Amino acid sequence: QVDLVESGGDSVQAGGSLRLSCAASGNAYTTNCMAWFRQALGKEREPVATINYYSGNTAYADSVKGRFSIAQDNAKKTVDLQMNRLKPEDTAMYYCAAAPGSMWSGCVSRFRNVEYTYRGRGTQVTVSS
Numbered sequence: 001q002v003d004l005v006e007s008g009g010d011s012v013q014a015g016g017s018l019r020l021s022c023a024a025s026g027n028a029y030t031t032n033c034m035a036w037f038r039q040a041l042g043k044e045r046e047p048v049a050t051i052n053y054y055s056g057n058t059a060y061a062d063s064v065k066g067r068f069s070i071a072q073d074n075a076k077k078t079v080d081l082q083m084n085r086l087k088p089e090d091t092a093m094y095y096c097a098a099a100p101g102s103m104w105s106g107c108v109s110r111f112r113n114v115e116y117t118y119r120g121r122g123t124q125v126t127v128s129s
Helices: 104-113
Strands: 002-007 011-013 018-026 033-039 046-052 058-060 068-073 078-083 092-099 123-128
Touching (some): 002 092, 018 033, 018 092, 018 123, 033 068, 033 078, 033 104, 046 068, 046 078, 046 104, 058 104
Antiparallel strands (some): 002 018, 018 078, 068 078, 092 123
């Protein structure tokens, strides 16, 4: 079992920045595909960013590429999402997710389909214009 706890969500104005953090506990060493996805009210889940915890490979949704950055902090055992130049359309509940996977291609497949074994409860990000 892996527990994921998100933090850092807030309300900001367009153009602002936020940093989300995901703390993993339990058998976290079994999950090397870590990701953030989001879901706005009335919309489907949307992948945001993913990282392979051991290789450091990353991938991003086109909608956030160049503005968001995912990174792991091995000392704190967290996976963080730095969000810059936020837009109103970034408003959503943001979830941290994790799944086992030995290959980067497996992580990418999970990312595209938003298919993860574990997820947190989410943290709300609201961007006003």
